[in-house]
Amino acid sequence: MAGYRIRNSILIFLLTAVLAVLPVPLARAVADAYTAQHVTLTWTDKVTVTQTITWKTESSWPVGKIMYAEKADSNVFAAKATVVTAVSRPLPADGSGLVVHVAALTGLKPDTTYMYRLGDGDSWSRSYWFTTAPADTAAFRFLVFGDSQSDGYENWGRLVRQAYRDNPQAAFLTVVGDLVDVGADYSQWREWFDAAEAVISNVTIMPLTGNHETYTPVWGERTMPVLFTAQFKLPANGPDGLQGLVYSFDYGDAHFVILDSQEREEARFIPDMLARQQAWLDADLAATAKRWKIVLLHKTPYPVKSGRSNESVKAAFVPLFDKHRVDVVISGHDHVYARTYPLTGDKITAGGTIYVTAGRSGAKAYQYVTPNELHEFFHNPFEEPNYLVVEVGQDKLSVKTVSQSGQQIDSWQRPQERTQEKIAS
Ligand SMILES: [Fe+2]
Structure with missing residues (x-):
């Protein structure tokens, strides 16, 4: 019985020690990570130099931003990236509680792969990619x-x-x-x-x-x-x-x-x-x-x-x-x-x-x-x-x-x- 109590005490001590050394906001960061739903690429303008990106979030994320840069710059992404604010509106579906964000990127380079992340300016999603159309497309x-x-x-x-x-x-x-x-x-x-x-x-x-x-x-x-x-x-x-x-x-x-x-x-x-x-x-x-x-x-x-x-x-x-x-x-x-x-x-x-x-x-x-x-x-x-x-x-x-x-x-x-x-x- 005494041994059992000692083992429990050791386990509680170890658990407390582990929690103490974990990055403080870890649990909160997981809960707060920007969650973009239904990320969708379309064009609203020229296929060579533009890309339109639409995504949804819960209404707790009313602001949508996109951070993007050429893929070649991905290892210095945050420093090189351009940030654009999306147009954000409630999804017209009763009770969905969702917001639709639309960002139309312009002035891109033809035939170029871009990396992008979605967020609210503080918290960002994982990375995604798109590639613009070549300027001279034979086939x-x-x-x-x-x-x-x-x-x-x-x-x-x-x-x-x-x-x-x-x-x-x-x-x-x-x-x-x-x-x-x-x-x-x-x-x-x-x-x-x-x-x-x-x-x-x-x-x-x-x-x-x-x-x-x-x-x-x-x-x-x-x-x-x-x-x-x-x-x-x-x-x-x-x-x-x-x-x-x-x-x-x-x-x-x-x-x-x-x-x-x-x-x-x-x-x-x-x-x-x-x-x-x-x-x-x-x-x-x-x-x-x-x-x-x-x-x-x-x-x-x-x-x-x-x-x-x-x-x-x-x-x-x-x-x-x-x-x-x-x-x-x-x-x-x-x-x-x-x-x-x-x-x-x-x-x-x-x-x-x-x-x-x-x-x-x-x-x-x-x-x-x-x-x-x-x-x-x-x-x-x-x-x-x-x-x-x-x-x-x-x-x-x-x-x-x-x-x-x-x-x-x-x-x-x-x-x-x-x-x-x-x-x-
Ligand atoms: Fe039909």
């Missing part, structure tokens, strides 16, 4: 994911992490709408970002909305996709009322245009939303001198799911795709991978626009989907999700479609000849 690769909408986002996370691991040189990635099932339900976004953050804090994402971004927990009730626009900061060069949802940007010799096909859901808020986009699209495509023109919109003008038609979207946009000779239009919504022949209007025409439906990156799949005579290739990813690897080169645009298990589903190219024809015309 680049980007990744396209179909609808990630699911009843759980672990599998989406596995797919996007695997795709990035297999394509670490990807310049950016996109998801073609319906990222989540109910866009006004923040708990779904939380799962989506938790699953994707390891990738999108390192490589830029340029996503677009689908119909599900307008859905609310009340059946049949719709909203503008405010949680999408709060969490993804995208170029504000679109038409009035649709900024951040409709936008364009350039990467290398390609011009990318993102459109909003949700007329059925959003016309109740913006009745002329298609007309606004038509005028803007006509001017936007007329103004670009880039070799490749690539359009992304959620609902394809050429649906493959039976019973679906997107006639108003098709009537608004396809004549402009033809007029400006858009190379490729990539869509989602049908949860199927499908590729049309080159089309002008509804006619198969050499040198026309190719319409691709990107398949799915989430859980939702349709059993009954059928191609029509305009489709050159069709695959229902019912068994497993997929993604697209798009290589944009000087001579050709190449696309490979890959399943989650790494099987090649489709591979096709649009050669330079059409470009020459386009320049000659």
Whole structure:
């Protein structure tokens, strides 16, 4: 008994001694460490010299700052770093208690890796990195994911992490709408970002909305996709009322245009939303001198799911795709991978626009989907999700479609000849 007491006394003494020599604020420092959630890279301006970074914190961290420096300076990071204060606003999700911080970094060097940390000026997060686009880009690769909408986002996370691991040189990635099932339900976004953050804090994402971004927990009730626009900061060069949802940007010799096909859901808020986009699209495509023109919109003008038609979207946009000779239009919504022949209007025409439906990156799949005579290739990813690897080169645009298990589903190219024809015309 006496021995037991002595052993206890020794243990208590040792424990007290250890606590005494620990750095005093250790426990407090752990509790106070700046915790940035859902760190996300986008562009709101030129891809070569800017980077926009968005993150969230609990409301106990109302101020957001970013400290950044070229990676070459990382061993003297604190001394060399520039500090920028973010624009910080409450996340428009009732009861989330979160603040969204947005910092747009400008005046960066092209083709340069930067290290950054997020904080409030006193406490800072771990280090992250991003790399700006080269000024002279002969060729680049980007990744396209179909609808990630699911009843759980672990599998989406596995797919996007695997795709990035297999394509670490990807310049950016996109998801073609319906990222989540109910866009006004923040708990779904939380799962989506938790699953994707390891990738999108390192490589830029340029996503677009689908119909599900307008859905609310009340059946049949719709909203503008405010949680999408709060969490993804995208170029504000679109038409009035649709900024951040409709936008364009350039990467290398390609011009990318993102459109909003949700007329059925959003016309109740913006009745002329298609007309606004038509005028803007006509001017936007007329103004670009880039070799490749690539359009992304959620609902394809050429649906493959039976019973679906997107006639108003098709009537608004396809004549402009033809007029400006858009190379490729990539869509989602049908949860199927499908590729049309080159089309002008509804006619198969050499040198026309190719319409691709990107398949799915989430859980939702349709059993009954059928191609029509305009489709050159069709695959229902019912068994497993997929993604697209798009290589944009000087001579050709190449696309490979890959399943989650790494099987090649489709591979096709649009050669330079059409470009020459386009320049000659
Ligand atoms: Fe959809």
